[in-house]
Amino acid sequence: TGGTLFLDEIGDISPKTQVALLRVLQDKTFQRVGGTTTRRADVRVICATHRDLTQMVQHGSFREDLYYRLCGVTLQVPSLRARIGDLAELSNIILRRAADEQGLPRRSLSAAALALLKKHHWPGNVRELENVLRALALFCETPVIEVADVYKHASALVTHVTPKAASEAAAERAMAAAPISSVRVLVDADSAYQRLRGSALSLPEMKKKMEIDCLRCALEDTKGNISKAAKILGMKRPRVSQLVHQHGLKVGGAR
Secondary structure, three states, X not given: OOOEEEEOOHHHOOHHHHHHHXXXXXXXXXXXXXXXXXXXXXXXXXXXXXXXXXXXXXXXXXXXXXXXXXXXXXXXXXXXXXXXXXXXXXXXXXXXXXXXXHOOOOOEEOHHHHHHHHOEOOOOHHHHHHHHHHHHHHHXXXXXXXXXXXXXXXXXXXXXXXXHHHHHHHHHHHHHHOOHHHHHHXXXXXXXXXXXXXXXXXXXXXXXXXXXXXXXXXXXXXXXXHHHHHHHHOOOHHHHHHHHHHXXXXXXOOO
């Protein structure tokens, strides 16, 4: 009979199976498991592997004659890591498919969550991405998947973040777990920086202005509670109190 036979992970088959497969390809005959009748099969064979078969042939772990029987046209499929620019489109397709198949609301990745996923090595390629996104589609409770959701429902990614991105990922993880007040301080400080861009202020003056803005926001969020403001800012209470006095900031409420 004709048709196409797809053999996945061909580089992982045992020496015994290699011999059997070679015989099938040469003679175009086979016997079913447990059967005694010889059958003919003239099929197109497509194989896939993540291994380097030429290297395996050199090391003697893959039969050379079988290799040349299989090696007609070779297509090199780049890993997900090598085509990370496709991750956004792939993610949208996978999330949409997961929602339709499981009867779930359709979800999307926030820009920050997508950036975090792009920093992952993806040793499992698209299959790993699909498993991660299906878990996120199932467990997330909001339409948009945020960084916090990735760390909560796909924590295995943390162990495979690229070394170069480790510090950045740690910062994003801290941001995801931070209280709303501290996030607001950082956002407002960034806004202050954007307003100061192109101004005549020097770097020290800019730094002082941003410091005052951050202190003011932290104090507003904590209703003047210096201890809580210090915790948000990651500073010691005496130092925050000193800066408040130094910049002449008004503090209301409990301290």
